[in-house]
Amino acid sequence: GAVVSQHPSWVICKSGTSVKIECRSLDFQATTMFWYRQFPKQSLMLMATSNEGSKATYEQGVEKDKFLINHASLTLSTLTVTSAHPEDSSFYICSASRDTRLVGDTQYFGPGTRLTVL
């Protein structure tokens, strides 16, 4: 149980285009989903927290207009990188949590999406 999928697993796009990444919890309902960014050989950097049915909460320094997050259902969250540029190239990882009102609820991670912007 607690499987999280991401699609696509990798994507290459031209500078200026928008890219949408999907994150799905396959066998449980996720009240909260998180989006992380990971640079090579570095730790995960939290970008935003999204709760089903409400606006995402972005971490300081993350442009909300550039990284659009939608959490329309309890099993799906999407991250759209708008007008992507080469500096947006990175490994994007989502995670899902059943209920963040439960202190210490485990986050289950998706396999990640590698974005390359040419």
Next chain:
Amino acid sequence: AQKVTQVQTEISVVEKEDVTLDCVYETRDTTYYLFWYKQPPSGELVFLIRRNSFDEQNEISGRYSWNFQKSTSSFNFTITASQVVDSAVYFCALSVRSNFNKFYFGSGTKLNVKP
């Protein structure tokens, strides 16, 4: 403020050796949880364990064991008789009651197990 420190950037061992990955955390919250995740080369983080701040009992799961010591704010992870498949980056993470489920990750320790 919350912080997780993994001082070991990279460790190399030969198969069948035991290895301990260190994790030190900082928080003023009295209610918190600690986690370990494994990130193999494929990239997906795999959940290994969760411990809460009120349970200092050590845990063993097969070749894996965890030593939680509040007195030293440490949550160390030991792999016994390491195998090549254990090669991965291991992350320690902290979540606290006051910041619902937000994870604070350490910088990770890359473990290389050589045959």
